[in-house]
Amino acid sequence: MVLKTPRISRQALPGQFLEIKVADSYEPFLRRPFGVHRVRGENLEILYEVVGKATEILAQKKAGEYLDVIGPLGNGFRLNITHSTLNILVAGGMGVAPLMFLAEKLAETKHQVLIGAKTKSQIFCEKEFQDLGSDVKISTDDGSQGFKGKVTDLLQKILPHAISHKPLAIYACGPRPMLQEISRISKKYNIPAQISLEEHMACGIGACLGCVVNTRAGYARVCKEGPVFDADKIVW
Ligand SMILES: Cc1cc2nc3c(=O)[nH]c(=O)nc-3n(C[C@H](O)[C@H](O)[C@H](O)COP(=O)(O)OP(=O)(O)OC[C@H]3O[C@@H](n4cnc5c(N)ncnc54)[C@H](O)[C@@H]3O)c2cc1C
Ligand code: FES
Incomplete structure (x- = not known):
């Protein structure tokens, strides 16, 4: 729209x-x-x-x-536009929505976009990312397109090769279990990751405390301090 x-x-x-x-x-x-x-x-x-x-x-x-x-x-992603870093954008389902705007801003940098969905018909924006010059990889749970499995499995598959070449930064948006797994992976490989959380919201401006999540620094409002958080700050 x-x-x-x-x-x-x-x-x-x-x-x-x-x-x-x-x-x-x-x-x-x-x-x-x-x-x-x-x-x-x-x-x-x-x-x-x-x-x-x-x-x-x-x-x-x-x-x-x-x-x-x-x-x-909300706060938005911190952009890493240094040319030495490989930026990896990971989208689960409708998580592609905000990552398109991010990819546009990172278009001049080296970046990869991993898009995961249950099945081929639920993969969105593949061509739009390619038109930006993004290196796009797809995963589907049922194997109808691209890698068969979760997008986080695809990430784990490409990381060992990617990490030996450049410093990496991960940006992710998608369902909560996917973001939790991204946090685990980023910790395992020691890669900074920013994740965009989705919580049910009421006011959207920090007043009602209806959207809080638990972080290492206490409760935080997803609508105000987020929706983007450093993955290692969230208490799952
Ligand atoms: C910061 C943020 C950004 C978002 N961006 C997008 C976007 O770009 N595109 C998009 O399609 N959706 C996005 N969403 C989710 C979107 O807000 C919900 O899908 C929408 O509010 C549903 O409203 P509804 O009345 O149609 O459905 P409802 O009747 O309110 O809910 C239908 C179903 O969706 C679930 N649901 C509703 N809201 C959420 C939520 N926030 N997180 C998880 N599950 C939910 C409900 O539990 C229920 O099962 C975003 C959410 C947040 C918090
Ligand atoms: S939605 Fe009201 S504080 Fe976040």
Whole structure:
């Protein structure tokens, strides 16, 4: 979905998100968070999957309608644009959504994008990443495309070779078990990893404490101190 949001588009950083009120009614009552997928001038794109009431309503919007949007929210990824580092972006399912914007910012650096999904039809943005010049690798749980297995298994497969060549940095977005595994792998290989967490959110601006996660420094709000955290800071 393309939104005309001049101010947000100017300010948005990869990893930041929007809180969208999908209807004027009390149902659904809460705004819903969506990562910034791409920015094109004044336009900002989100990429989303219909999973429930709010996303169903969103999918029925017509061109020219107005939406109540707050953003950009959250901290975003810290970019490693030194040319000596190989940046590895790991996406699970709809986790590709914010990583596209990140890949655009890292396009001049050497980077790889690993995209994992249950099956081939759920792999998104492969061509768009390739058009950016990303080295793209795919994994599917059922083996219908690319490596057969989890995207974290694919990461473990390429790491021993990659790590002998360059310093690495990992950036990941996807389901919680995947991010937990990324944390384990990054610790095992001593590679810095930034992970974008998804929690159910209410206010989205740090006021309600509805989105906290446990970190080594105490509880942190995913909407305010996150959604991007250093993987080694999270207590799983
Ligand atoms: C920072 C952030 C960025 C996000 N970016 C994107 C994005 O770019 N594209 C996208 O498709 N989705 C994204 N999401 C998830 C998206 O917000 C939810 O899918 C959406 O709120 C669902 O609303 P709904 O009313 O359609 O479904 P609901 O009826 O609220 O939920 C439907 C199902 O999805 C689950 N669910 C809802 N919200 C979440 C969540 N935050 N995390 C895990 N499970 C959830 C519910 O438990 C339920 O099983 C993001 C979430 C966060 C926190
Ligand atoms: S959603 Fe309210 S504090 Fe994060």
